[in-house]
Each structure stands twice: as structure tokens, then as C-alpha cells.
Amino acid sequence: MKLTNVRIIAPYREFIGTIEIEEGKIKRIKEGKEEGENLEGMIAIPGFVDIHTHGIGGYDFTSWDNKEDFIKNMLEMKKIYLKHGVTTFLPTTVTIPKENLMEACKAIGEIEDESIPGIHLEGPYISEKHAGAQDTRYIRNPDVKEIKECLELSKGKIKTITVAPEKDLDFISVLSKLGIHPSVGHTDADYDTAVKAFFSGADRTTHMFNAMRPFHHRDPGVILASINFSRYIEIISDFIHVDREVIKFLLNSVGINRIVAVTDSIIATDLKDGNYTLGKTTITVKDGKALTREGRLAGSTLTMDKAFRNLSSLRSLSEAVVMTSQNPAMAVDLKDRGSLEPGKKADIVILDEDLKVEKVYLNGENYF
Template identity: 80%
Template sequence: MKLTNVKIVTPYKTFLGTIEIEGGKIKRVYEGKEEGGENLQGMMAVPGFIDIHTHGIGGFDFTSWDSKEEFIKNLLEMKKIYLKHGVTTFLPTTVTLPRENLIEACKAIGEIQDDSMPGIHLEGPYISEKHAGAQDIRYIRKPDVEELKECFNASKGKIKTITFAPEKDDINFINGLLNLGIYPSVGHTDANYETASKAFLAGANRTTHIFNAMRPFHHRDPGVILASIRFSKYIEIISDFIHVDRDVVEFLIDVTGVNRIVAVTDSIIATDLRDGEYTLGKTKITVKEGKALTKEGRLAGSTLTMDKAFRNLASLRSLNEVVMMTSENPAMAVGLNDRGSLEPGKKADIVILDDELKVKKVYLNGEEYF
């Protein structure tokens, strides 16, 4: 199979060329038009978007359900919606939950044999009460390696990453995560600069939605934000220009470089739906003009989609840089080395965009799904 006469966007170069696909993977990528391939004249090919922090979309979510079967049903229904927005890989993301619910979610992901959902992101329960955001503080608890091992085993080893507050425990918890092959991410935290720096240097490789749900930056108390900018290998950003001002997003990219920025949506059940009343876990939220808030007025996730995040970032940087932030960096941040870029050997997860950067087609493992 060949996709030809298409503008191909890589982190290093944009050119008119051909993508050759075989066995669900990219076999060759080269300049020039081929006869007999699918002619995509006027279109652009970018790697499938990868969202490693998403709670829900289109009326389905991973934060509340009545059974393991419902959780799995939500996963499969949400996959269809994500694909329409160009997302070919996503990590279902939970919030702070009671132990039994957390284990049930992990059991459910363990039963999913679909590589577009290669694992789960646990956002909590080992977070700061002070910076819980919309999460339910009743279920916040101290880091517990034994509980995490139980979840890990229930998931059949598919916990990819966990967001935690490093001030809740010493470095032993990070070591426990690393021993299980879980990527630690610092977030929902009141950590000071010293504590956060130690966490990153000990192996935490990411910051969860920087600037949001964490100790704010102050010139005499730089906290986790400066520690993240200096030491975190990857940094999540919600680029809806609501959670973080547009100019601050641009400033962050300038300071850190595009190779460290991971675009995420932090999307919730209300995404792709009308304004109204919804829930995030056990918390009631209101969505008005696309902004999700708790009754106390705190932001509660977003209604951002990854194609919109792509367009927003494209207003700030070149497309070559944007594909790194929406595909390659998210993949690398959680060890998905087989995807995230248009190069030989990688999964043939490809999004075709028009000249307005709107999704026109999506290929998953080389098959057209949308």
C-alpha cells in the first residue's frame, strides 16, 4: 500500500512524497510521486496523535463506571471518537479513586488487547490535598508500593505511568515505580524546589500539566515549576489556551525546547458535547463555553481535542516542531518506541490533514479507519 503525492511532515523536514506501508508498518518514506498509490494531492500526512493524559470524550469516561464491563465498553466507544480527532494511541486516565475501583479499572485495561490503548495512566491517588484540583480529596492517600503492585498485577503490567506528589513520600516510591517499569510523573503537588528536583533526578521523567494543580512559581519560592523546567525530561502542557495562557505556552516552548514538550488534552466526558452538567469521578462539574469548572470555580479537566491542540500549537511553531509535541514526545515519554513519527519501522498510524489542518483521514496500522 502506498500513500503518494502528499506533503509529509517529519520533525526534520517537510516534503512532497510517498509513504509505503507493509504489514501495518511504514516500510519506506521518500520524496516523489508514485503511480498506483493513493493520490493525496493537496493533503498533508502527520504521525497519529498520541494522548497520554485523557479522562474521557463524547459522553464516555474512565473516572466513573458501574462495572468492569462498562469500563471496557467505554474504552471501545471512545476509541472511535478519538480516531475522528486523529488520535491513534491514548492512555485511559483515571483520577483519585477508592482502592477497589482503582483495581477494577486496572483489571479492565488488562483485558484489552488493542495496541491503540497500550496501557493506563493513574492520575492519583497519591497526590496533594492542597492541589487536588477537581479530584476527590476523600480518596487521596499516601504512596503505597504494595497497593500499586496489586494494581500493576491486575492490569497485567499495563500501568504505563502514574502522577504523584513527591512530597508525600521519599525516593523509595520512585524506585518502586521504576522497578515495575512505570514512568513516574510529578503533578498535583505542593512540592518545593528541592523536593521536586530530587524527584526528577531520582527518575521521575515527566511533569503532569505544568502550571496547573501545583505550587505556583514565586521568585523566592520557585517550587516544582522551576524544578520541572530545569530537570524534567518531559513536560505536559494543556494547549487549549485556557489552562495556560497562549503567551506562556510559547514562552515555555522557547525555554525548554520542543523536544521536551508533551501535548495532552486532559479531556473529560463533556468533550465533543454541549455545555451542561457533568461529572469527573465523584465530582460534579459545569461546562460553559467549553470551560469545565467545579462548583468552587476550579478548572476540572478540559474539552480540548488533540486536533485542536495541534492547530493551537501550529499557531506558535512550525509543523515540524508540532508533530514532535503531539506525537513523538508523548510516545517517548512512556516508552512507546514503535510509534510517533513517519519513518521506516514505525507503526503506520497516519493522520491526513487538509490545508486548514482539519482531519480528513486516519490510518491505524495502515488501515483506513476514518
């Protein structure tokens, strides 16, 4: 199959050309028009990769109690994500009771779907002071035994864990040795502690600027430590969690190759304003903004296609692709996707001139 006469956003360049697909992978990319599906006026980008998302469209991965519901929700979530161009995602938990966490890990272990390659545990080893919308009743100290049990139940599919390093710096290196990517977040770590965490194996910062010790010129904390040393930095580009000018500052400071766009989306995403849940916490969504009863931000209602459009308003399309597809894939070792190149999975999103999703190809198959 060939997609032709389409504007291709390849790594660090773009051109009008043809993408040839064979057996679910990109076989060849070439400039110029050939015989095939004519996509004149359209734009081809790699499928979005969201490595921090709790839910969408009335489904989530945090509010249920048994493995069967976790699995059902994951598969229903996938259908909706695809409509927004997301071809890979990591279902993300919040801080929940141990028995619920184990059920979630069992569920991910039973899913055999390349679009859902693993799980992100956002907690439970986080700071009570910067818990955000997470339920402080279930926060606990780092527990290697618990994580090894989770790893076994998930069949090795724990991709990343958000952790407050001030709880136990040694835990960071343990996670890294287990093949899990430690991400610093929901933390009150000072600058020195955060730096030690990054040098101990933490390679990402969870939703930069949110749910962490704020920056102060005499107490730079985790924010400056992340800018200086974090390999990847998550950002929620809804312009609510972080002002657009601050995102521009961050891009100018660290460049695009370290920025990972995430949604941190919740069950209310794609739905009307109202009352919803995040884990065991009740939240209210008004004008698309999710808040706890105390007025704290509680995840987002952002979708990755909107995140892409927002980042494209700050940088070029090719740079936005790096942040929404390539970097998130690389951040969790998914080297077979994230860019339009020969040999990569044929997960392709077709956009119109307004950057709205028109078509999605998953493993080369036209999803819609």
C-alpha cells in the same frame, strides 16, 4: 499500498512524497509522486498520541464501577478519538476509591489493543492542597502494596502514575524500579523536594503550571524544578489552562523535545455545555470550559487535533508533530510509533490545508 503526492511531515523536515505501507507498517518513504492514492493538497502526519485523557463524547474512564463498563467505555472512546486523529491513548483515572481503581486496572489488563497500550493513574497519591477537581475524600498516602496489586491486575500495563513527591520521595524510586514512569503533579512540593523527585526517577511533569505550587521568585517550587530537570513536561495547549504567551515562554525555555502535548479531556469533550462528572465529582461545562462548583478547572474539552492546531500557531508543523506524537510516544516507551519513518506503525493522519482531519489510517487501514 501507497499514499502519494502528499506533503509529508517527517522528523524535522517536510516534503512532497510517497508513503508505502505494508503489513500495517511504514515500509518506505520517498520524495516525489508515484502510483497510489493521490493526496494532492493534503498533509500527512503521524497519528496523535494522548497519554493523559479521561474521556470524550459521553464516555470516560473515571465514573464507572465495574470492569465491563470500563472496557465498553474504552472501546467507545477509541472510535471518537480516531475521528480527531488520535491513534494511541492512555485511559487516565482520577483519585477514586480503591475498589474502583482495581476494576479499572482489571479492565486495562483485558484489553488487547495496540491503540490502548496501558493506563495512566492520575492519583490517588496527590496533594490535598492541589487536588484541583479531584475528590479529596479518596486521596491516600503512597502504598507500594496497592500499586503492585494494580500492576498485577493490569498485566503490567501501568505506564505512568501522577504523584505528589512530598508524600513519599522513596515511592518515586520504587515506581521507577517497577518500570512505571512517575510524573510529578497535583503537588505542593518545594523546589528542593521536586529536584530530588526528578533525581529519584520521576521523568515527567503532569500538566505544567496547573494543580501545583505556583512559581514565586523566592519560592520557585516544582515549576522551576521541572524546567531545570524534568525529562518531559506535559502541557494542555487549549490556551485556557495556560496562556499562549506562557506556552511560548516555556517552548523558548526548554525547547520542543521535552514538551508533551496532552488534552486532559473529560466526558464532556465533543458535547454541549451542561453538567457532567469527573470521577465522583460533579462539574459544569460552559462555553467549553469545565469547572467544579468551587470554580476550579476540571480537566478540559480539548481534542488533540485542536491542540495540534494551537501549537502549530506558535511553531512549525514539524515541531508541533514532535510535541503531539513523537514525544508522548517516547515518554511511555512506545518506540514503534509517533513519527513517519520506515519500520514504524502505519498510524497516519491526513489533514487538509486548514489542518482539519480528513482521513485516519490505523495500522495502514483507512479508518474513515
